[in-house]
Amino acid sequence: MYKLEAKNANLWYGKKQALKDISIGVEANSVTAFIGPSGCGKSTLLRCFNRMNDLIEDTKIRGEFLLDKENIYTDMDIYELRKRIGMVFQKPNPFPKSIFDNVAYGLRIIGEKNKTVIRDKVELSLKHSALWDEVSGILNKSALSLSGGQQQRLCIARTLAIDPTVVLMDEPASALDPISSAKIEDLIYELKKEFTIVIVTHNMQQAARVSNKTAFFYLGELIEFDDTKKMFTNPQNERTQNYVTGRFG
Amino acid sequence: MSLPIRKKEKLIEVLMMCCSFVTVLTTIGIILILTLEAIKFFAEVPISDFLTDTQWTPLFSDKHFGILPLLSGTLLTTTIAIVVAVPLGLIIAVYLNEYASPRFTAVVKPILEVLAAIPTVVYGFFALQFVTPLLQKIIPGLNGFNALSPGLVMGIMIIPYITSLSEDALRAVPRSLREASYGMGATKFQTAFKVMIPAASSGIIVSIILAVSRALGETMIVAIAAGQEPKLTFNPMESVETITTYIVQVSMGDVPQDSLEYKTIFAAGLTLFVFTFILNNISFFVRKRFQNKYE
Amino acid sequence: MNTRNYSRGKLTDKVFKYTALTFTLFALAILVILLVDIFSKGLARINWDFFRNLPSRHANRSGIMTAMAGMLSLLFFTIIIALPIGILAGVYLQEYGKKNRFASFIEINIANLAGVPSVIYGILGLTLFVRILHMGNSLIAGAFTLALLIMPIIIVATREAIKAVPNSLREASYGMGATKWQTTSKVVIPSALGGILTGIILAISRAIGETAPLLVIGALVYVPFIPEGPNDQFTTLPIQIFNWTSRPQADFIINAAAGIIVLLLITFLLNGIAIYIRNKWYKKIKY
Numbered sequence: 005m006y007k008l009e010a011k012n013a014n015l016w017y018g019k020k021q022a023l024k025d026i027s028i029g030v031e032a033n034s035v036t037a038f039i040g041p042s043g044c045g046k047s048t049l050l051r052c053f054n055r056m057n058d059l060i061e062d063t064k065i066r067g068e069f070l071l072d073k074e075n076i077y078t079d080m081d082i083y084e085l086r087k088r089i090g091m092v093f094q095k096p097n098p099f100p101k102s103i104f105d106n107v108a109y110g111l112r113i114i115g116e117k118n119k120t121v122i123r124d125k126v127e128l129s130l131k132h133s134a135l136w137d138e139v140s141g142i143l144n145k146s147a148l149s150l151s152g153g154q155q156q157r158l159c160i161a162r163t164l165a166i167d168p169t170v171v172l173m174d175e176p177a178s179a180l181d182p183i184s185s186a187k188i189e190d191l192i193y194e195l196k197k198e199f200t201i202v203i204v205t206h207n208m209q210q211a212a213r214v215s216n217k218t219a220f221f222y223l224g225e226l227i228e229f230d231d232t233k234k235m236f237t238n239p240q241n242e243r244t245q246n247y248v249t250g251r252f253g
Numbered sequence: 254m255s256l257p258i259r260k261k262e263k264l265i266e267v268l269m270m271c272c273s274f275v276t277v278l279t280t281i282g283i284i285l286i287l288t289l290e291a292i293k294f295f296a297e298v299p300i301s302d303f304l305t306d307t308q309w310t311p312l313f314s315d316k317h318f319g320i321l322p323l324l325s326g327t328l329l330t331t332t333i334a335i336v337v338a339v340p341l342g343l344i345i346a347v348y349l350n351e352y353a354s355p356r357f358t359a360v361v362k363p364i365l366e367v368l369a370a371i372p373t374v375v376y377g378f379f380a381l382q383f384v385t386p387l388l389q390k391i392i393p394g395l396n397g398f399n400a401l402s403p404g405l406v407m408g409i410m411i412i413p414y415i416t417s418l419s420e421d422a423l424r425a426v427p428r429s430l431r432e433a434s435y436g437m438g439a440t441k442f443q444t445a446f447k448v449m450i451p452a453a454s455s456g457i458i459v460s461i462i463l464a465v466s467r468a469l470g471e472t473m474i475v476a477i478a479a480g481q482e483p484k485l486t487f488n489p490m491e492s493v494e495t496i497t498t499y500i501v502q503v504s505m506g507d508v509p510q511d512s513l514e515y516k517t518i519f520a521a522g523l524t525l526f527v528f529t530f531i532l533n534n535i536s537f538f539v540r541k542r543f544q545n546k547y548e
Numbered sequence: 549m550n551t552r553n554y555s556r557g558k559l560t561d562k563v564f565k566y567t568a569l570t571f572t573l574f575a576l577a578i579l580v581i582l583l584v585d586i587f588s589k590g591l592a593r594i595n596w597d598f599f600r601n602l603p604s605r606h607a608n609r610s611g612i613m614t615a616m617a618g619m620l621s622l623l624f625f626t627i628i629i630a631l632p633i634g635i636l637a638g639v640y641l642q643e644y645g646k647k648n649r650f651a652s653f654i655e656i657n658i659a660n661l662a663g664v665p666s667v668i669y670g671i672l673g674l675t676l677f678v679r680i681l682h683m684g685n686s687l688i689a690g691a692f693t694l695a696l697l698i699m700p701i702i703i704v705a706t707r708e709a710i711k712a713v714p715n716s717l718r719e720a721s722y723g724m725g726a727t728k729w730q731t732t733s734k735v736v737i738p739s740a741l742g743g744i745l746t747g748i749i750l751a752i753s754r755a756i757g758e759t760a761p762l763l764v765i766g767a768l769v770y771v772p773f774i775p776e777g778p779n780d781q782f783t784t785l786p787i788q789i790f791n792w793t794s795r796p797q798a799d800f801i802i803n804a805a806a807g808i809i810v811l812l813l814i815t816f817l818l819n820g821i822a823i824y825i826r827n828k829w830y831k832k833i834k835y
Contacts, residue, residue, distance in 0.1 A: 372757030470665025
């Protein structure tokens with residue numbers, strides 16, 4: 005059974021079709037990478053899974069999106085969906101609040117009032133995102149005082165705090181320096197033990213290092229989807245071959 | 254989403270929408286009150302008298318209800334203010350934008366904006382107690398109460414309106430235009446007046462319209478320094494009364510509430526409102542139309 | 549190359565440059581002259597008695613106590629009326645408003661109200677609050693009138709502040725399953741607080757200086773008592789200054805100058821605080 009699934013997904017931004025009949029299934033506790041040149045639709049597809057595209061005007065969506073076999077549009081409430089599927093964005097976007105309040109935010113909006121529960125969850129999440137050692141003494145400092153890499157790990161902690169089962173990551177390391185980027189990759193590798201992760205990346209080496217399966221998109225279509233090792237050493241499709249060997253994109 | 258959450262969200266949204274409606278109600282209130290009461294006034298005083306009589310003496314025994322004296326007072330003081338503020342304001346704006354160093358501008362612009370923050374009673378005091386005596390030394394025989402002194406001071410007060418908005422408009426002109434002009438060997442003066450100002454003209458016009466509107470509505474400077482004699486005159490050395498100071502004068506007096514004299518403030522107020530309403534709308538539309546010119 | 553024209557152009561340029569600089573310094577000089585003139589006339593008059601005394605027919609026994617009390621009470625009521633309505637309106641228009649005709653209609657409307665002469669607000673207050681709603685020429689009538697007058701300032705400042713909040717913060721909040729109001733109240737408004745606060749302070753500064761509309765609604769020019777409740781009659785510092793300025797006796801002119809010094813200090817202090825807050829907040833939000 006697939007954890008996350010898209011069946012015949014089509015999407016239009018106004019008149020422009022951004023996704024063309026995409027069907028794909030993501031298994032639980034795996035890391036799946038979406039790769040492809042700019043404008044291929046990988047981020048668009050990602051954002052379908054937690055209905056973030058609903059925030060954009062003039063978007064039309066056809067097809068089915070399923071989480072644990074439930075249709076995310078008809079079988080569940082959008083707020084519940086977004087608590088079960090979390091998202092980490094390309095540019096770190098911590099709130100201008102303290103480190104503690106950032107991680108606690110998700111808990112507070114679901115109505116958690118118990119201070120001990122909140123405190124424990126914050127600590128757990130920060131440990132999960134490998135940030136606890138660096139910030140445990142400065143939880144009341146503004147999140148904006150952290151470095152870029154730390155801020156991104158904070159955003160990951162913030163997402164993890166409400167116990168999603170799936171984490172979507174939209175180029176999470178592309179705005180970071182190589183060392184922070186590497187730390188994020190290590191983190192993703194650890195997280196897949198507990199979470200299902202889908203990561204959009206334009207860094208192929210990163211996809212190769214971090215993911216179990218990789219999907220290659222081009223101009224709104226899913227070209228190839230296979231085990232990562234096979235994709236990069238022996239792709240079936242010629243366009244995939246050209247992309248991963250760097251002939252274009 | 255679950256029903257109680259959806260209901261709560263909708264309720265909050267409706268509450269906020271009502272708050273934003275307060276502004277609409279305010280405008281409706283102003284228009285209704287001025288119009289309805291003015292209609293009652295015009296039931297007793299024919300509009301032709303109102304518009305053509307050259308005397309305004311509602312508080313005297315020989316009553317005349319011509320708006321022209323008040324209009325001339327308003328226009329006289331406004332004109333003096335604009336004649337001072339626009340050239341000065343524009344030249345300063347050009348200087349700050351084209352010649353001055355960014356540090357100079359960063360220091361000077363906020364100081365000029367202080368001029369706009371000073372309460373108008375202070376300007377009124379300054380006009381009466383400093384400017385008028387000074388003018389009397391230069392112009393022998395000048396009345397203690399005249400239109401020139403408050404007009405000049407109003408002009409000073411309005412300079413930041415012109416300078417700030419014009420300087421913003423100049424700054425919004427793309428660098429490429431300025432560079433093209435310099436590239437042809439033009440001086441700063443030529444660039445400023447032949448290229449930048451025409452390019453920024455809509456913003457500059459908006460600033461002038463807003464300044465005029467502000468001057469038309471000014472009360473306290475004129476109330477303190479211009480005397481309160483409605484006269485149909487364009488001589489700045491005479492004492493005058495404006496629409497605004499007349500309204501204050503009547504409100505401060507003990508004119509009985511439903512008398513004809515009382516209703517004059519609505520007729521006068523309506524006249525003023527019509528002028529500023531038209532000006533404000535023109536400036537709004539000019540600003541909107543040219544906002545996206547360079548995007 | 550036509551060198552004669554070139555050098556004439558340069559001459560005009562130089563002449564203009566120095567003329568313009570002179571004008572700029574002239575404008576600044578006027579400000580300085582104004583301040584110096586007033587301070588020299590009124591500074592000597594300022595002492596504790598000036599603050600404590602009630603107005604009196606004798607200039608040297610007159611003080612600004614009732615004016616200050618009236619002004620502060622008026623401000624208090626004005627703020628508690630204008631603030632919630634203005635901020636909520638601003639939040640609604642910027643965060644919830646769709647780009648439809650209703651929204652642009654309100655936008656034009658607010659731009660208009662900002663340009664309406666203050667005496668007209670006075671007429672509105674006089675008719676609506678003083679007469680129709682029977683509030684009389686009381687503090688509360690004055691407060692409602694001023695609240696309507698400063699509301700556009702608060703609304704515009706709130707809108708600008710909210711517009712400046714980066715969209716990525718909203719996305720982060722929605723991504724975690726927060727509702728629109730949760731996102732607005734817990735992320736957007738707190739992030740916009742600095743800008744909103746700046747707007748509030750500027751609105752207060754404007755309200756403090758207003759004289760004409762209060763005169764129209766019947767604020768008294770001579771008030772020898774301190775208002776005790778919202779239904780009392782009142783006066784304010786600008787009105788007191790106006791009163792003294794209108795008297796011919798030299799001593800009252802000195803009082804007026806002294807009163808102006810107090811008024812200016814308050815005004816400048818408020819504006820200074822507003823600018824300081826705006827700068828600090830702006831740095832914080834544009835990280």
